[in-house]
Amino acid sequence: MTAAFPSTLVRESDFSDRLNPFLVKELRQGLRSRVFVFGLMGLQAALAFVTMARIIAEDDPTTRSLDVFYWLLIGTLLHLILPLRDLFKGDTDRRKENWDLLVVTVQNGDGVLWGKWLSMISQMVICWLSILPYELLRYYIVEHEIMIELLGLTVLLVNGMVAALWGLLVSSLPAAGRYVTALLMIPAMFVGNACSFVGVVTVIDHSGEPGQLLAVGMIYMMTAVISYGLTISRYDYDMQQPRGIGHLYLSDEDRQLMDAESRSSATA
Amino acid sequence: MDSSTTPPPLTSTASTSAEPLVRVRDVHRLFPNVYAVKGISFDIHRGQVVGFIGANGAGKTTTMRMMATLDVPTRGQISIANEDVVQRPAQVRRLVGWMPDNYGTYANMTVFEYLDFFARAYGLKGQDRAQRVQEVMDFADLTPLADRMMNALSKGMGQRLCFGRMLLPDPEFLILDEPAAGLDPKARMEFKNLVRLLSQRGKTLFISSHILSELGEMCDTMLFIDGGKIVYHGDANELRKGSAANGTRMAIDIVVADRPESISEWASVNPGWTVVETRRDGARLAFEADDPQSIAAALRKMIGDGLSVIDFHREERRLEDAFVDMIKDKSKP
DSSP states (O other): OOOOOOSSOOOOOSSOTTSOHHHHHHHHHHHHSHHHHHHHHHHHHHHHHHHHHHHHHTTOTTHHHHHHHHHHHHHHIIIIITTTTTTTTOOGGGSHHHHHHHHTSSOOHHHHHHHHHHHHHHHHHHHHHHHHHHHHHIIIIIOOOHHHHHHHHHHHHHHHHHHHHHHHHHHTSOHHHHHHHHHHHHHHHHHHHHHHHHHHHHHHHTOSOOHHHHHHHHHHHHHHHHHHHHHHHHHHHHHSOTTTTGGGGOOHHHHHHHHHHHHHHHHO | OOTTSOOOOOOOOOOOOSSEEEEEEEEEEEOSSOEEEEEEEEEEETTOEEEEEOOTTSSHHHHHHHHTTSSOOSEEEEEETTEETTTOHHHHHHHEEEEOSSOOOOTTOBHHHHHHHHHHHTTOOHHHHHHHHHHHHHHTTOGGGTTSBGGGOOHHHHHHHHHHHHHTTOOSEEEEESTTTTOOHHHHHHHHHHHHHHHHTTOEEEEEESOHHHHHHHOSEEEEEETTEEEEEEEHHHHHHOOGGGTOOEEEEEEESSOTHHHHHHHHHSTTEEEEEEOSSEEEEEESOOSHHHHHHHHHHHHHTTOOEEEEEEEOOOHHHHHHHHHHHHHOO
């Protein structure tokens, strides 16, 4: 007797049902994207090089510049490259042909934004975790202050999350507004990121007067709330019927024109 | 696609009934500088396949977008299964499948992942979702392409994918905006098969296209729009047959042995004949009668007048000709 097989095998999905659809989509896309793959590989190569150079140089005075390079590298990836990748080209989901297809589903604005943001955070966390082995090496071989460095890394990660929200807000704007806002935003992000990083580290390290720097850094982090609110309003508005208020602004001339056309159609 | 394979059962809907599924009443759409839709009204019944025809800028896409809840009428009312598209868009969206003329692709995403994402976005869960995605892939012949990246699909494959996406929530009413545009002949055949299969399952389809002959084969009802107004709503075969009463004519192809211009000269002095198109070896004429006696008499006269006719072929009127005639008639003062 031949066993009965279904004509086609039903393919199981690789992500749980409980996850937000946009998180699943963005993770699938994001983990395959060149920015993430080459960013992660490049980071590993650069960190390996810097760590080796630091071990070889030992107490050489040039090691200070190697440390600066180490932090610059991590900061650039976590705070600029990963969260702001779509800044100038805009969000592909928001192109009209894609957006229309999303509007007719049962999703809403917060679902879209949460999914996108969590996906960016997930990718940043993967990069962040990949830095930890180098931190251990630095602790055991070069004898760095591991707690301070871990705190610095965490501040960079949190700042990366803030930057991702800024990026989502800006990438949802029309092209012209996007460029202007992005150009204004990037210097502000640098200042905010630097202030919070140095501010937090100096508080813990007791190595200087952190007050004003920390305050600026905290303000920068709090802009996440504003970015989130603005982006969600924009997504929610566009998820509704965006062009549904035209009839409120009709002139008498428009109304007469429509009356005439209605009469003509009825007669025909 | 192999049309002989038995597609999986997509939910069958009720057959044609007296109560219209879609009601469009005195709908206007006025943009800041464009008056796109000017008071159109029509009904679509369950199970109908309706062809929506019009030139570029005639108001087709605007009308379809309003029906799909993607735009809002400036005035008038559209209801689908008695749900108003403006008042209750969420309810309408459960009933409507939308396939735009131009769909975007997602980078770094396979065909399966695209369908799985939209199935999730439509709220399908667990085994239901997996089953539904597989049904749709089988129906649209996408299973062999499941692991292919979206940006590596041909235009025809992409259209099938878009078609599959539209079917995921199993909508009752399908709106397709220029679905066959840019497809090669094989892909068009596949598309026509899909439409036929859906029609057999009792789905109601509303399809716009520029390719009138294709719509004629797929649709049982035609809706012509011109300048934002409906100029014809009726049966496709009636339209093709035409009649003198509604200003339409019989099409006749004539081939002559020499001097093809002689046909135009002859037609210009014989009432009832109009030259539709001149060709290298003859012409296509329109004749204002369709009874055999009149046509036989006309042929005798043609030969009697010295035309070297070697082929005389009566054709069913093309929908393109019917459409052009209709537009001309409506534009007459």
